Amino acid sequence: MNPYQLIIAVQQRMQQDPNFANKFNQAIIELNKIPGLQQKVVQIAQxxxxxxxxxxxxxxxxxxxxxxxxxxxxxxxYNIHF
Structure with a gap:
């Protein structure tokens, strides 16, 4: 799965599942506190x-x-495979 497909899968799950959306948003807040880490996560996920x-x-x-x-x-x- 490329980064674009991963983003689409996460967005779809967020729209369907509020529990996932809450957990994921909290994790993203932590992630955003560390400069440059967001891009590294995408690289690692790939x-x-x-x-x-x-x-x-x-x-x-x-x-x-x-x-x-x-x-x-x-x-x-949440079974989002990358």
Whole structure:
């Protein structure tokens, strides 16, 4: 899934599910507090294996890792596959 498709999938889920929208918006608020992290999340989400995603996340600062992990967890919880 490319970044555009991921955004569309998230937007559709947000319109259909207020619980997802609330969780995702809270995670985005945390994400936006860290400069440049939003773009990094998209790059990590596009990696095709869990090992590659984990390796990329391990290189992030701790607060960034937590924010990214939360976003990815929410996406997995709601079956938004990337």
């Amino acid at each position: 990696l095709n294996t869990e090992a590659k995603r984990q390796e990329a996340m391990d290189k992030l600062p701790k607060d960034a890792r937590n924010a990214v992990a939360k976003i990815l967890s929410i996406l997995e919880e």
